[in-house]
Amino acid sequence: MRYDILTIFPQFFESIFSFGILNKAREKGLFEIHTHDVRSFSEDKHRTVDDSPYGGGSGMVMKPEPLGRAIESTKVEGLKCVVILTTPQGERLTDKVARELSRYDQIILVCGRYEGIDERIREIYVDREISIGDYVLSGGEYAASVIIDAVSRFIPGVLGNEGSPYDDSFIEGLLEYPQYTRPEEYKGRRVPQVLLSGNHQEIGKWRRKESIKRTFLRRPDLLDRADLKKEDFQFLKETRRQNPPSFRVYVALVHYPVYNKRFKIVTTAFVNLDIHDISRAARAYGIKVFFLVQPSREQQRLVERVLQHWMEGPGSSFNPTRVEALKLIRIKNSLDEAIKEIEQIEGVRPKVVVTDARPREKTIGYSELKERIFDGTEAYLLLFGTGWGIANEVMESADFALKPIEGLTDYNHLSVRSAASIILDRLFSSKI
Ligand code: ADE
Numbered sequence: 486m487r488y489d490i491l492t493i494f495p496q497f498f499e500s501i502f503s504f505g506i507l508n509k510a511r512e513k514g515l516f517e518i519h520t521h522d523v524r525s526f527s528e529d530k531h532r533t534v535d536d537s538p539y540g541g542g543s544g545m546v547m548k549p550e551p552l553g554r555a556i557e558s559t560k561v562e563g564l565k566c567v568v569i570l571t572t573p574q575g576e577r578l579t580d581k582v583a584r585e586l587s588r589y590d591q592i593i594l595v596c597g598r599y600e601g602i603d604e605r606i607r608e609i610y611v612d613r614e615i616s617i618g619d620y621v622l623s624g625g626e627y628a629a630s631v632i633i634d635a636v637s638r639f640i641p642g643v644l645g646n647e648g649s650p651y652d653d654s655f656i657e658g659l660l661e662y663p664q665y666t667r668p669e670e671y672k673g674r675r676v677p678q679v680l681l682s683g684n685h686q687e688i689g690k691w692r693r694k695e696s697i698k699r700t701f702l703r704r705p706d707l708l709d710r711a712d713l714k715k716e717d718f719q720f721l722k723e724t725r726r727q728n729p730p731s732f733r734v735y736v737a738l739v740h741y742p743v744y745n746k747r748f749k750i751v752t753t754a755f756v757n758l759d760i761h762d763i764s765r766a767a768r769a770y771g772i773k774v775f776f777l778v779q780p781s782r783e784q785q786r787l788v789e790r791v792l793q794h795w796m797e798g799p800g801s802s803f804n805p806t807r808v809e810a811l812k813l814i815r816i817k818n819s820l821d822e823a824i825k826e827i828e829q830i831e832g833v834r835p836k837v838v839v840t841d842a843r844p845r846e847k848t849i850g851y852s853e854l855k856e857r858i859f860d861g862t863e864a865y866l867l868l869f870g871t872g873w874g875i876a877n878e879v880m881e882s883a884d885f886a887l888k889p890i891e892g893l894t895d896y897n898h899l900s901v902r903s904a905a906s907i908i909l910d911r912l913f914s915s916k917i
Pocket of ligand 1: 620623
């Protein structure tokens with residue numbers, strides 16, 4: 486494998502690979518690193534490599550001609566080559582990407598600088614654009630060195646032991662288990678007994694569980710791609726039970742005040758499926774109470790009868806798990822009554838979050854709302870509207886309006902129970 490780095494700061498790379506494992510591997514000839522000064526491919530006497538952007542704006546853009554010449558002259562005939570541009574706009578560098586790149590014979594790394602590079606270089610020469618994270622570095626050289634390090638670990642022989650990059654974090658999509666070495670006791674903390682047992686089967690099982698637990702607690706997003714066996718799911722269930730959610734979230738299905746088709750404010754009737762399905766989702770996702778906001782006494786009586794059937798009548802023995810879900814329901818005459826009840830339970834007024842299929846001026850995204858909820862200092866009430874949506878007066882007095890859910894088509898007519906499930910999953914999913 487050979488790396489060719491195109492940069493305006495070749496000095497940057499003078500010492501960075503001259504120690505440790507990568508230096509040894511380089512000395513053994515497992516890969517070569519060549520740096521090329523892009524300035525030396527400029528043909529004017531000032532060795533210019535950048536210019537101001539067409540259309541105006543701040544900063545400078547790397548000119549196409551020196552970069553194009555540099556790429557063309559570094560490509561080696563007959564080698565399987567990939568041209569990479571380092572840029573925060575690129576695909577994220579992951580373990581999988583590093584592994585893929587290690588299979589090339591030549592990697593040409595174009596280190597982006599200034600405001601970026603002329604778009605035509607991307608179009609003509611660049612095969613992959615890679616970012617090392619969602620932050621902006623002062624230059625692509627840092628990213629290029631991270632890419633070289635991550636990729637080189639997968640070149641056979643670089644780590645000495647062929648198997649070892651495959652034991653490290655992320656290989657099976659899980660984080661690595663905790664490691665210990667001598668002494669057996671340090672500052673009162675002992676090495677887990679199983680690791681001293683010499684029983685390799687038990688040690689293997691312990692490590693697998695610790696990996697799963699760590700991934701669940703620190704990077705649940707990785708679980709989706711992880712290669713999980715049936716017994717791993719069982720262990721995950723146990724881990725979830727031992728680490729119950731710490732958020733305080735309530736939901737309300739609002740039947741008044743909502744709009745009808747003609748945008749008149751009305752009271753809507755209960756929909757049996759909504760009540761069952763939202764309460765089941767609420768139970769599954771850790772919601773504390775599911776309020777039904779319904780001022781019509783007649784409608785309230787109807788729901789009370791339905792609930793009685795499922796919770797005390799024949800339905801309760803036929804379907805006991807339904808009882809668990811429907812137990813979360815409280816019927817309220819108004820939203821204010823629901824808010825007052827939360828205040829009584831929590832000792833604080835909840836932040837009210839409205840959901841709506843229509844776009845609004847100021848909205849909050851799922852990840853930001855999730856961060857706020859999980860920070861644990863506030864209680865939240867999520868409002869789901871029936872009919873043609875919650876009345877503007879409620880929308881305007883809410884603390885947050887959540888961004889509408891949208892598929893990749895122009896059809897946006899989800900039932901409230903579908904919308905509720907999707908929103909709960911986006912906010913409180915265990916990620917698998
Ligand atoms: N250049 C500037 N910021 C970068 C990033 N985050 N990843 C890759 N290249 C970059």
